[in-house]
Amino acid sequence: MSAPSSSPAPIPSSTPHTASPSASPPAPPQPPSPPSRRRPILLLLGIAALLGGAIYGAHWWRVGRFIESTDDAYLKADSVTVAPKVVGYVTEVFVQPNQAVKRGDPLVRLDRRQYEAMLAQAQATIEARKADIQRAQADILQQKAQWAQARAQVQSATLALTHAQQEFERFAPLVATGATTEERLAELRNTRDQAKATLAANQAAEAAAASRIQSTEAQVAQSKAQVQAADAARNQTHLDVDDTVVRAAIDGRVGDSTVRVGQLVQPGTRLMTLVPVQEVYLVANFKETQIGRMRAGQPVTLHVDALPDLTLHGAVESFSPGTGAQFALLPSENATGNFTKIVQRVPVRIRVLADAAVRERLLPGLSVTTEVDTREDAATHQAASGDQHG
Missing domain, CATH: 1.10.287.620 (Helix Hairpins)
Structure with missing residues (x-):
């Protein structure tokens, strides 16, 4: 009599099980992450920031704190108004607008x-x-x-x-x-x-x-x-x-010419203006809190807005005998009404150190950023204070 047969055990198949279309595939295994590269970069940036801050701080301590700057500065020139001394009709005009003239050159002729x-x-x-x-x-x-x-x-x-x-x-x-x-x-x-x-x-x-x-x-x-x-x-x-021949009183360039041939002019009639461009200077209006260490002769760095690529140099020449408000047409009267303190500005005259070629490009009225180096006076003041304490 034969023994009863039993069903063989299922053999595991090596064929991968095909997932159903609705099932999502499993995430692939992640490789081990390499060492982070951001830390050295941040470290370098931190070191650079510290160095930059140290350099800036040292520069400010040695130079920056002694530099007084303002952009309320404008080039000026002592222009001369050309006017006749006698009455008469204009018969001839010898110059053109913006023309350079020398002292003594004829400008206008009147009927004589x-x-x-x-x-x-x-x-x-x-x-x-x-x-x-x-x-x-x-x-x-x-x-x-x-x-x-x-x-x-x-x-x-x-x-x-x-x-x-x-x-x-x-x-x-x-x-x-x-x-x-x-x-x-x-x-x-x-x-x-x-x-x-x-x-x-x-x-x-x-x-x-x-x-x-x-x-x-x-x-x-x-x-x-x-x-x-x-x-x-x-x-x-x-x-x-x-x-009857009106001549130039100074060297300069002709500007604001309004004279015409045939015009009847009286003594004092404004004909034109002579601008001495070679004698241009700078007037910077510093705040009253900035002029404490300023002295005549201190060096000045100038940046003209119209000439951004050009750095000029100058020297403090003199200070106004009063603030700009004192010479205003209607000066302020702080003894009446409510008082509001306003920081005053003091006009400072600065001599421009430039050659003739550069001065031809410097026109009165141009805006300038001015930086005055007051270190020399500060060093002298500190030395004097040290001597007094000693």
Whole structure:
């Protein structure tokens, strides 16, 4: 009898089990992560930040804390307004806008005919007064001769009066003795009286001749004064003729020209402006809290907004005698109403150290960022403080 057969045990299959479409595939195994690279980078960045901070701190301690800067700074130049001294019509303009000129160059010419006519009239007046002087001097010579004649007549009349007086005195006692008659004595008396009258007339004539000489000499002095006045008028007119040509008072460039040919101008009429671009300077308006260590002569670094690639240098030249508010048209009055403290600004004049080529590019009115190095004064102050404590 055979034994009952049993079913063989299932053999595990090596074929992978196919998952159903709805089941998600299992996540692949992750490889072991490599060492993190961010830590060294962060470490390097930290070290760099520390070094940068240390360098910045050292620079600030040594330099930065002594640098006072402001962007409230503008280039300026002492411009000159060109105006005529005389009235007239413009006949010629010699320059163009923005043209460079030298001192003494002609800029504008005015009509000079009326001033030339006045000059000729003044010259004629001088000649007329000189002729009056010559005529008066000739009259003086004639009057001096008449005066000499009058003096001679006075002397003659004096002698005649003396003789007549002596004769009268000599014959007067003889009348009492009867040696001569009364008629003879009367004739002598009459002769004496006539001699007195003649002497008085001659003396009056002499005085009149002397007076005429003095009067003529006064006329000569008056004519000489008139000559001087006419000569002064001629010189003034000559100046007016020269002033019909308006010339440049300084070296510079022509700007703001408003003059035209045919224009009638009066003395003081603004024709144009001369800007001395080679003498440009800087005015920086620092806060009052920034000027404590500033002194004249300290170095300045300049950055012109119009020339970003150019670094200029300068030096502190002087300080304004007051804040900008003190010179305002309507200065503030802090003694009335509510008080609000506002930081004031002090204009500081800075000399620009640049060559002629650079100065041609520096125009008045350009904005500038200014940095003043006050280390020299700070070092001196610290040394002085150390000496006092020692």
